[in-house]
Amino acid sequence: MITGKNYIGNQLSAKGSKTFKTFNPLLNIENPWGITEASNDEVNQAVELASEAFKTYSKISGVKKATFLREIANEIEALGDELLQVYSSESGLPNGRAIGERGRTLGQLRAFANHIEAGNWVDASIDTALPDRQPLPKVDLRKMNVALGPVVVFGASNFPLAFSTAGGDTAAALAAGCPVIVKSHPMHAGTGEMVASAVIKAAEKTGMPNGVFSNLNSSGIEVGQALVQHSKVKAVGFTGSIKGGRALYNLAAKRDEPIPVFAEMGSINPVVLLPKALKNRAETIAQTYAGSITLGSGQFCTNPGLIIGIKSEGLTNFVNTLAKEIVKIEPSCMLHPNIAGAYETNKTKALSQKGLKVLAGYENEVEPNFARQVATTVEGETFLNNPTLHHEVFGPFSLVVQCENEAQLEAVISNLEGQLTGTIISDNNEITEHSNSISALQNRVGRIIFNGVPTGVEVCPSMQHGGPYPASTDSRFTAVGVDSIKRWVRPFSYQDWPNELLPDELKNENPLEILRIVNGKLTNQQI
């Protein structure tokens, strides 16, 4: 049952006077449940509870935190089909996607549980004392990662489960030892409450301190602003638009004590089509990309919004096939009327740019909130001179840039902003002939793909999801995979600390049997 209330720690709470409803874009009607926005008092209560919980939660063992994370996964599973139904009602996404995303969410929680149970992630480093060293004795120093403090996680519109309430950011922060306050995404606040209830049940069952998790509702920006500005909040995770992410980053940078903001924002995920690949298989590539551009109504952050090639017969074949294929695909529902509306606005703006030509667009009537895909093209020179064309159109929109030559290809790549991904479509030996262009692309992305599509983000340790600004506010961290735990910690050194009072990770006996760098050598042995 959805109460529409906030979770202030373990307590359901609805002290605010503002309410709102979520929307079913497929049925084009409001969902029946009402949601109450968090009041200022509730914001402060949640942060104070989190700050108090941090004192104990930051010191709980990895094994015990792992139990908590696994129990969250179990409780989410126990929500059963009702969660999937609410998810679809609030996103328009189909049941299959709901099942897949739930699986990913559970997988993330369990991967973090395994990660912190193994314990090596604390990067323990020990340099033992040399009391007889000349001219000065060497002290004993032992270093490991410790949690930053309470963190705020903003739910993402496009991943109601995997990047929202108990999604990647939350799982990583809880694994690190940071209490989490979720600013629930207003488009799927009901889904958010259900997942929050699972987190709270898990916290209670496994004996976690009250305040380790809170879930706050709001349809506007005030609750998020208050959270980011609160002096006891120590870091922020966000997935969404450049405008939203940059606003939070600016707020955090202006605080008396600036805090890190990990915002994963817009990306057009450039795809570079090399000449021989185009010559040999332009049609196949175009078919694949027609699918990638329209996947999930183009609402993935890795959607390929920009395709770049050098003019040739092959490139002409590619654009012709793309035009033919992309209109064959049935449009699908976007997440919300606001998102569908923004897509229309941004698409219209792009289409009105001088020199931009439509290759093909779906033109039949569609249901409300459905996105009609469009593929467009432009000359390299025109693209270079118009920054508007470099911006993301969130939805099933793609632009093919046709360059005169290799030099222009390199110039186009070099003038791109930071991106989550870059893709090279290449025949096997061709890539070495374009090393300057490929180097330029590498400097602008977090992940580079050979002969594939950027959509489909594998959740594994070697994934880097995050790129130079504005793809992310901090390219030094990933938002996907167990290494995302590194966003929520800082290194901490103990000098000459008594062995029995050190955390287990740093004790001589190495009771957790973790890998540590001891006097320069990696080992899991005792000292």
Next chain:
Amino acid sequence: MITGKNYIGNQLSAKGSKTFKTFNPLLNIENPWGITEASNDEVNQAVELASEAFKTYSKISGVKKATFLREIANEIEALGDELLQVYSSESGLPNGRAIGERGRTLGQLRAFANHIEAGNWVDASIDTALPDRQPLPKVDLRKMNVALGPVVVFGASNFPLAFSTAGGDTAAALAAGCPVIVKSHPMHAGTGEMVASAVIKAAEKTGMPNGVFSNLNSSGIEVGQALVQHSKVKAVGFTGSIKGGRALYNLAAKRDEPIPVFAEMGSINPVVLLPKALKNRAETIAQTYAGSITLGSGQFCTNPGLIIGIKSEGLTNFVNTLAKEIVKIEPSCMLHPNIAGAYETNKTKALSQKGLKVLAGYENEVEPNFARQVATTVEGETFLNNPTLHHEVFGPFSLVVQCENEAQLEAVISNLEGQLTGTIISDNNEITEHSNSISALQNRVGRIIFNGVPTGVEVCPSMQHGGPYPASTDSRFTAVGVDSIKRWVRPFSYQDWPNELLPDELKNENPLEILRIVNGKLTNQQI
């Protein structure tokens, strides 16, 4: 010979019209050599060269970069006694300190050379493909750290060698693969030029690209501002005042593309004296601290500016002994008349605060630019209510806060800003009785010390030098030790990339024989 010119890459250059001189605080006269400030053109040239150099330098092997770093160390040694003389002329620091700091600088360069030669620092992680996985095949993903781009390093006033031209920040950035533009500290620009000449010689000898290093002079803030705002600069390292560090942080945060600023700033390095330790050995502790407070005229960033205890006979003994001991120490010369002047100003401001009492201060006449040490004391309640008392007085100044009880001790600690270090003076078993106070201290510092002094920063992998704001702008990184290389890199993933085109660190054959996480297991084996 000091030319007073800038190094724009490998070229000496002096196009600017402004000049200044450095100052010998011990002799209280200007040094003879004139220094020419960098012009806007020179700033731009240096950044453009660095950006161009990045294309090749970022791809040079660890072994080759190590040769470069070792050659820098050799060339600095080859500067011989003249460097030590110029160092002392520009800082007032004695020859012994010059020799020690040079040793530390060479040690840092060689430690980074060893670190990148070993190669494990890239954190290589490989997840191989599973083409038959259901429902979707798994791609091959391989991740490693790559250099951020050209970085700017600001020389520190208090470490003309170890945290300036070829100091820790520069060594770490060059090791990471980032070209470095140094904004030379105006107080020791001659020392800076000599060290820069050594870096340039080393770059030429080892075949590094022109622009891998530049050294720019300026006595004001314009050159630094221009560098931090330049779109091709990708990160900044700074050691100095909170005011200066925060100004750079703010500039960087306002850029179209915000960049990380690693500023290591002020700290009062609180020392907590526990009751039993005070009861048993107040006099010895006071003697030790009289020395630590006045070490190097109190110009170390880890100088103990704040000592906290609970009122008792032991604490009275401590303050009485501290008063007696601190005036026995001969004052020494500060780095510059401006620093000596600021010390007098800040000391006078602190002494004028209501409730602050002088325990003892050196009162005899001293030479110009010498700092007269002072120890002061205040009630816990007064300290809690006056934030001015929480601020650093850079120099040989310390404040003893006398608390009524444990609760007030915890409150005093909890109200401190972020610090580089915290120290606990404790008898062996006593520490467990004060766990709340100690936890509060841990949350505010980067390094915690048991029964020692915060001065004396061991350069080793387990050192964390950096703490919560305002000790540092980014507590997630250290400024000392080989892990400081992590400030200048970002993770980068290759997806399905052809093995022969991968960097050596990620090739199946593991030609560098580095440790890698392959499908979840740490190994140095081939795939």
